[in-house]
Amino acid sequence: MSATLGVLLKQLDASLSICMVEKLDDVAKESTSGWNNAGTGHAAYCELNYTPEKADGSIDASKAFAINESFERTLQFWTHLVKQHALPDPTSFINPVPHLSFVWGEKNVSFLRKRFAAIGNHPMFVGMQYSEDPAVLREWMPLVMDGRDASQPVAGTRIPHGTDVNFGSLTRSMVGYLQGDENFELLVNHSVDGFTRQQDGKWRVLVKETGSATTTEIFADFVFLGAGGGALPLLQKSGIDEGKGYGGFPVSGQWLVCKKPEIVSQHFAKVYGKASIGAPPMSVPHLDTRIIDGEKALLFGPFAGFTTKFLKEGSFLDLIASIKPGNLWPMIKVGLGSFDLIRYLISEVMQNHSDRMDALREYFPLAKDEDWTLASAGQRVQIIKRDPLKGGKLEFGTEVLTSADGSLAALLGASPGASVTVSAMLQVLEKCFPSQLATPEWQGKLKEMIPSYGVSLLNDPALIEQIRQDTLSTLGVIPAAEIVQVAEELAA
Numbered sequence: 001m002s003a004t005l006g007v008l009l010k011q012l013d014a015s016l017s018i019c020m021v022e023k024l025d026d027v028a029k030e031s032t033s034g035w036n037n038a039g040t041g042h043a044a045y046c047e048l049n050y051t052p053e054k055a056d057g058s059i060d061a062s063k064a065f066a067i068n069e070s071f072e073r074t075l076q077f078w079t080h081l082v083k084q085h086a087l088p089d090p091t092s093f094i095n096p097v098p099h100l101s102f103v104w105g106e107k108n109v110s111f112l113r114k115r116f117a118a119i120g121n122h123p124m125f126v127g128m129q130y131s132e133d134p135a136v137l138r139e140w141m142p143l144v145m146d147g148r149d150a151s152q153p154v155a156g157t158r159i160p161h162g163t164d165v166n167f168g169s170l171t172r173s174m175v176g177y178l179q180g181d182e183n184f185e186l187l188v189n190h191s192v193d194g195f196t197r198q199q200d201g202k203w204r205v206l207v208k209e210t211g212s213a214t215t216t217e218i219f220a221d222f223v224f225l226g227a228g229g230g231a232l233p234l235l236q237k238s239g240i241d242e243g244k245g246y247g248g249f250p251v252s253g254q255w256l257v258c259k260k261p262e263i264v265s266q267h268f269a270k271v272y273g274k275a276s277i278g279a280p281p282m283s284v285p286h287l288d289t290r291i292i293d294g295e296k297a298l299l300f301g302p303f304a305g306f307t308t309k310f311l312k313e314g315s316f317l318d319l320i321a322s323i324k325p326g327n328l329w330p331m332i333k334v335g336l337g338s339f340d341l342i343r344y345l346i347s348e349v350m351q352n353h354s355d356r357m358d359a360l361r362e363y364f365p366l367a368k369d370e371d372w373t374l375a376s377a378g379q380r381v382q383i384i385k386r387d388p389l390k391g392g393k394l395e396f397g398t399e400v401l402t403s404a405d406g407s408l409a410a411l412l413g414a415s416p417g418a419s420v421t422v423s424a425m426l427q428v429l430e431k432c433f434p435s436q437l438a439t440p441e442w443q444g445k446l447k448e449m450i451p452s453y454g455v456s457l458l459n460d461p462a463l464i465e466q467i468r469q470d471t472l473s474t475l476g477v478i479p480a481a482e483i484v485q486v487a488e489e490l491a492a
């Protein structure tokens with residue numbers, strides 16, 4: 001998040017001085033590390049939780065359209081940076097991996113059929129295929145179909161131009177690009193420890209070097225708290241009124257990972273299923289092809305867990321230290337009202353390898369216990385906030401919070417996460433740099449970086465086609481010839 005904001009600001013105003021402070025010995029070692037997240041370029045192609053079924057049985061596709069549009073903005077920004085040689089060869093951070101949804105059982109098949117009817121013909125989801133034919137599904141995902149009960153009704157959708165993203169590699173490249181500028185400084189092994197607002201309006205930021213008593217002061221007109229799970233404690237330390245009443249609920253994650261080439265080579269897709277009842281939306285099970293730093297692997301999960309740490313490299317005291325008079329009531333209310341979530345987390349925590357393998361065999365029936373190992377994923381801190389009706393509510397999204405004067409912004413939450421960085425950071429610009437953003441200079445530069453900036457793609461098939469031809473071919477997600485074919489289908 002911080003790297004994206006840094007690059008956006010540098011592109012908009014090269015004279016800005018930017019200092020990035022990182023607690024660990026390098027950037028992108030927490031949630032953004034390739035192995036700590038699922039690397040799905042979330043475009044709502046396969047994630048069934050973005051198209052919930054309403055009480056009347058119809059599909060609410062509004063979130064799917066919003067997420068697809070948001071990811072389009074992200075792809076445009078990366079495309080611009082690749083063309084400028086600010087980012088290296090795109091295969092170092094993005095690779096085409098088809099996005100599939102897969103369900104079984106009459107009720108779920110009927111849901112997927114309705115979902116396809118709701119979005120499958122829209123230009124934003126062009127190229128989406130639907131099938132209930134086991135032979136077709138086997139072609140798309142042999143490991144998922146082999147050994148499956150033939151009497152079971154099944155259905156799937158597939159979009160060929162889905163993506164697997166190595167957000168860690170992308171972030172390191174972005175920070176590398178920033179380091180080429182003399183007005184940029186990266187301080188690693190330094191923690192932001194506190195803030196004070198000065199009379200002149202600047203923030204005095206206290207920064208501590210790891211393993212030393214040395215404290216450095218940084219004076220800044222604007223501060224962005226892009227500290228992942230560490231953003232909430234920093235927001236509390238800033239003392240801004242807008243941060244009062246916010247709390248956090250940490251959820252950890254684990255994956256089953258398989259690196260055996262003879263198995264990995266048989267699956268080329270991200271296959272998302274339906275979440276179990278009570279499961280938070282980010283716990284939707286999926287069987288993924290991952291391509292990280294040239295290495296291919298299969299990953300299944302996530303299996304949720306509970307910890308009191310806000311960061312993987314955090315402290316067990318994080319949760320308790322975050323409880324303040326202002327957020328105590330919302331936290332109690334959420335704790336008392338989240339039975340399904342708590343039950344779900346307890347059941348996840350109690351699982352052993354054999355239970356997890358049983359969950360995997362619902363997606364890969366012939367999977368063998370010895371081929372898969374357990375790995376820890378990153379931490380997510382879900383947002384708890386005040387609610388006028390219920391006292392407190394738990395949210396699974398991402399929220400940009402800013403001080404009234406726009407001198408400080410923080411990003412809370414982690415879902416849909418890294419895929420929506422550009423939209424999230426555009427929100428920061430809109431809230432914190434409104435006068436600069438209104439100038440023809442910034443507007444022109446933003447349009448250059450993100451051609452769909454300020455316009456809706458929803459009702460503009462011609463613009464979607466034009467943008468996708470550029471993004472998908474520049475980023476190597478789909479060869480230009482296939483885009484032309486998709487465009488012809490769209491025109492037809």
Ligand SMILES: Cc1cc2nc3c(=O)[nH]c(=O)nc-3n(C[C@H](O)[C@H](O)[C@H](O)COP(=O)(O)OP(=O)(O)OC[C@H]3O[C@@H](n4cnc5c(N)ncnc54)[C@H](O)[C@@H]3O)c2cc1C
Binds near residue numbers: 030192229379
């Ligand atoms: C299990 C899991 C699966 C996910 N899957 C996906 C996915 O498929 N697709 C997707 O788009 N997103 C996914 N996400 C979300 C995505 O990983 C995050 O939204 C994104 O990486 C967050 O980036 P960030 O920069 O906000 O935080 P982080 O990457 O966590 O970075 C925060 C940085 O701040 C540093 N820091 C913290 N406190 C301090 C301090 N006091 N001083 C200095 N430095 C500090 C940390 O060391 C860290 O380097 C997933 C997340 C998880 C956990």
